[in-house]
Amino acid sequence: MFTGLVETTGKVLALEARGESARLTLNVGAMASELADGESVAVNGCCLTVTAKDAAAQTACFDLLMQTLKVTSLGDLHEGSLVNLERAMALGARFGGHLVQGHVDATVKVLDWSEHGQDHRLEVEIPAEQRGLVIPKGSICLDGISLTAAEVTESSVVCWIIPHTFQLTNLHTKKAGDRLNVEFDMLGKYVRELMRAMK
Template sequence: MFTGLVEATGTVVSLEPKGDSARLIVQVGAMAAELTEGESVAVNGCCLTVTEWDVSAQTASFDLLMQTLKVTSLGDLQSGSLVNLERAMSMSARFGGHFVQGHVDATVRILDWSEAGQDHRLEVELPPESAGLVIPKGSICLDGISLTAAEVTPTSVICWIIPHTFKVTNLHTKAAGARLNVEFDLLGKYVRNLMQAQAAT
């Protein structure tokens, strides 16, 4: 479980195909000294397991299943790509984001990424099947970042990005047309499934 508050950004060293899977190696900086084998780390919002790490090189390795490559944007990563990193939440820390599982629901395209004064306007498409899962002032997780949905249209969601978020995440490397991983709010998904189950009885 994560919060959607990005701890740091890392730089992709390599993404190496291995048959129907792949190995992702990321330069994670000082975080490497605190990692352990089997630990969960959200990489662009996708919960991955640390399989190897190198404290001196400050790298961490993750094995990606074909399913992960199919439902996320991680397959788009190249050497030098900047990724958002977050370790699993600590129960002793302040909980400042929202409950994020690290289970990506879909990928979405950026429709608009523009400056608006000191802030940035981020508009992303919404898949038709996600209708009702995002509400105005509700939470949405994009590339592992907990964001507030400022406005929701039938086909998109608009978030406002403050300078701090722009600076400390990978968003400053993005442009219109780029793919982002999206995880919809857990509560909304439970409510929709319960309502669908009741309607079927």
Template sequence: MFTGLVETTGRVRSFERLGKQARLSLAIPFATELTMGESVAVNGCCLTVAAMDPEGACFDLLTQTLAVTSLGDLEEGSTVNLERALRAGDRFGGHFVQGHVDATGAVIALEAKGQDHIFDVSLPPEIERLCIDKGSLCVDGISLTIAELSSGRARFWITPHTFTATHLPALKTGARVNLEADLLAKHVAKLMDGFSAARGA
């Protein structure tokens, strides 16, 4: 479980395709604190540490991971958002994030507005139905509040801290981003779908 409060950023050292799978090697500031098998959210996707060295770690990307997320778009030098799993007793901010990416969207706009930034992201229908105005959405591992919700897109206002503490300065228009809808919204939608089916609606 994660919070969507990005701990730091890392850099892709290599991305090796292994058939339908891949191995991702990252330079990580907290590499010496990691343990084998530990979970790390990389751009919002929960990955397991498969190998370590003093400067970074490697992660194995499964076929399903590459199919559902944007991690396959990474290349040497790419910047990624990193967050270690929430520990019991930690102060909790952001919102509950599982690190299970539901779908990808695309960056529509990322523009400076005074000291802040406007960040627009496209939403596929299966994600849009789970979003509400002022609700939470995890975008590439960042817990964000939806400021405006319109057909097929969400707008976020990014504070100076969030902008500088994440990979956002490196994002380009059109880039794919990982989306994880609010956990509560997904449970409610599932229950309501079952209720409607039972009533024959």
């Protein structure tokens, strides 16, 4: 379980195809010395398992299943790409974001990424089958970042990005047309499934 509060960013060193899977190798900086084999890390919002690490080289490796590559935007990564990183939440720690499982629901296209004074406006499309899972002032997780839905239209959601988030995440590398991983609020998904079951 995660909170959507990005701890740091990492840089892609390699994404190697291995049959129907792939291995992702990242430079994760000082975080490498704190990771254990088998630990869960959210990489751009996708919960991955550390399969190898090298504290001296500040690297960590993750194996990606075909399903992961199909559902997320991790297959778009290339050498030098910046990714958001968050370790699993610690029991008893402050809970500053919202409940995030690291189970990506879909990818969404950036419709608008524009500067407005010191802030940035981020608008992403919402797939037709997922509409209704975002409410105004509710939470949404984009590329592993817990954000507030400032505006919700029939087909999109708008989030306003403060300078802190812009500087400390991978958002400053994004542009209109890029794909982001999205995880919708868990409560909304449970309510939808319960309503379907009641019908």
